[in-house]
Amino acid sequence: MLMINLILVLLIGGAISWWSERFGSNTPRLIALVIVIADLLYLLLASAGLTSEPFAIGAGSGAASASTWLLSYQLDWIPRFGISLHLAMDGLSLILVALTLVLGAIAIISSWNESNQRQGFFQANILWTLAGVIGVFLAMDLFLFFLFWEVMLVPMYLLIAIWGHEGKAYASMKFFIFTQLSGLLMLVAILVLAKLHHSATGVFSFNYFDLLNLNIDSSTAYWLMLGFFIAFVVKLPSFPFHTWLPDAHTQAPTAGSVILAGILLKTGAYGLIRFTVPLFPNAALEFAPIAMILGVIGIIYGAVLAFSQSDFKRLVAYSSVSHMGFVLLGVFAWNVLALQGAVIQMVAHGFSTAALFMIAGALQQRLHTRDMNKMGGLWHHMPRMGAFALFFALASLGLPGLGNFVAEFLVLVGLFAVSPWFTAVAALGLITAAIYSLIMMQKAFYGKPPSELEVADFNNLDMTAMGVMIIALIGLGLYPQPVFDLVQPVIDSLLAHTLGAGSQ
């Protein structure tokens, strides 16, 4: 029930904060913030005792039989097609759900000073998006997973379409069409899987654990794998499918950008780790070189484009493309180190990019522009914001001691065992990251200060949000062991599963 409650609290909370709009625009914000923090505390308190006694779900070999699951909940839903309301949580989902809630709270804080119109509906959409994302991280029935996957788009679409900036019509439409169309490909692949299960056993099933042990002939598996792969790398995003991201991120309101970059992109990475590779291990192995090429191109190409942007948000958006390239590499290197790196990267990138988008939003709100050519010398006027920007720019460029460095280092080490050449090229990403991050700092915060600028610096609430993210990044950088411990059994079981399938 814990998992259902987590989602229900957000859904109902969204409705409440919408309703509370009538009491002024701060009430919905406050209610939304309280709800998300309460949800987070509920998760942390309830899951504290769980990690000690993991259990197994289902029968069979590999991931299905490994005792890595902390929670499971199943309820018949559409028995005609063997669809059930099946939620389960392991270490990986736990980390991502917690990340979702933390960044959700930060997104709500970031919306405190802007967009006073329809604040209740705004917060409702944020909470509903969070509910959808948590559903994605917990669903163990592929039909349910797809449902959450698509449903979380609608409130996100509304966030961009209603509260976005000047080009919101184009950006929101592009975002929706990209994800929906790629989602349809995944739906077809899911249905084919269910049909294969039907022809093998006589019953339909959308259950992850049933489908894991399906024997699929290699050419079918390859096509199905592609269906899943495309849906996930569009969300990630990876090189040829990334073009929706700069538009959506740039046009979204600050809270929308924080959620998009911090959380929504991670659903793609999660899908790759949870579904694409374990469901089709051999096809994924065969496809790995192409995926890794896409990852490497993404790293370099994203960095080059980031460097050439003059729009603050666009720069951060392209840097996401570059950073998520490491995740793609880590997943398809498919060994312990690389996967650990990919997971840490998901968390660390979530924090560092969310913080940068928050700063970008604060700048736009104060200066009414995102154009860095019109900025400069802002440190002088807003020293707090400047210091935070410097910290997160350094995190983003991979300064040792912070989470992003650990992540990218682990991915590169893991990848080296698989392909030294890709590692060499990908390592260039660390240099290019330094270039665009420092250019960003240089253009916006250093230089000659404009004399007659009257702007407010970060207030205490913003400082708190930033402080939380700084602590998280330093924590990940200096002592990532707790995250490793949580994820290790999951990775071990996944590796065991794919090895088992590979040797058949």
Place this chain on the structure above:
Amino acid sequence: MIELAMFETNVVAMLAPLILSIATLVMMLQIAFWRHAITSWLICCSTLTACIAALYWSSAVAPQQVSSILVSDHYSLFFSLLILFASLITALLTKDYLEQRSGENEEFYLLLMLSALGALVLVSATHLASFLLGLELLGVALYALIAYPERGRLPLEAAIKYLVLSGAASAILLFGFALIYAALGSLSFVGIGLQLSQDLAADRQLLVLIGTAMVFTGIGFKLSLVPFHMWTPDVYQGAPAPVTGFLSTVSKGAIFAALMRLFIDAQLYRFPSLLLALSIVAAASMVIGNLLALKQNSLKRLLAYSSIAHIGYLVITIVVYGSLQKAQLSVEAASFYLTAYMLTSLAAFAVLTVLSTQTNRGYEQTDSDSIDSVRGLFWSKPLLALVLTIALLSLAGIPLTIGFVGKFYILTVAIEGALWLLIAALVIGSGIGIYYYLRVVFAMTEQIKQTSSAPSAQQGMSLVAKLVICLLIFMMLALGVLPQPLIEQIGNLY
């Protein structure tokens, strides 16, 4: 005694059409002696409600063959329910609408009931004669319904267009029937099927093939499948909004249900060339329908093109039946999809009806169906915006709405039949579809400056309209979240 019992069973089996026929006679008399629109409206609504209730008793004796041309089985009863429900919703929403557009409104309800009767006959037909009877009863009443606001230019144009093209289609259909009869000497669906299952001489086979192709052409016109779709946008735009909703749900739904029965019982799947033609028609409808909808600024035209695409999706179920001959799965998918499509279209046209009722005055006004008329609707009329958003998302096949489960069904049967090209057309079509559905949603979310002239011409929604809209929202969401009850009902229709 036995004959009397038999007679009683037959009456019970055909209770709904009988009630409807009697009620039309009663209403004719009522109009002749006492013109009173509210009374006619009440008779119409209570008759349709009574018919829905009558289906319950009919289902107790189903399946029951009534004479050689009609049958009352679960299949026909299920579609009768859909038809009567859609007619009732149409009738409920029409009262306020008509009061501003037409002088004498009594006959509208008469025509509506006649049309619904035609649709009931159509879904119960097991014989080409009753098929044609139902089709024409439905069609002829529809011509008059389309032209009902007689002082407008667009409705008349639409009615004439529909009359001429539909008449031509019926003629082609009838010629097809004649050819089939000439070759096989049978007019009943099952009779045709029996003949076809035996070995036929090549010349007779050719005759049947040509006849069947003509039948499908005629039906293709009525269902507005590509390449017989040209009339659709004009008629949709010209007809008054409630009638457009009726045309798009009752007329198309009934014809599709009848086509499905004809296809299965008459074993028309025995012609591979016909299956190929159907596949091409389906794929073309999906892609072209969605493409042509892209640039429409009139919501009615947009929905017209979208309906072309949706009927295209539906044809997939027929093609799958043709290649697998598993009636259960195909009929289940088609029934679910038609339910979803009818509910969703009803909701969309309900919004257009209410909007037109609210904003326009005068007999010669056209409906307010441009995309501008819904701009900012989220902030000015949240309930209407909500129902239209849900309807559009359902048409686009977004989860939690009934439209998604429908699309899920279509994809499932298409995968069962391994029709990869049709699946590709469906995916591409849906991708294009998102654009124009979202364009409307986006327009509704836009913040517009309040102009002083707009609100003065507006009035509130009637209580009936509010209830109808809430009911439609509830059904679209409830059946989208918990489809299992409906699935169980349609699981063994055939």
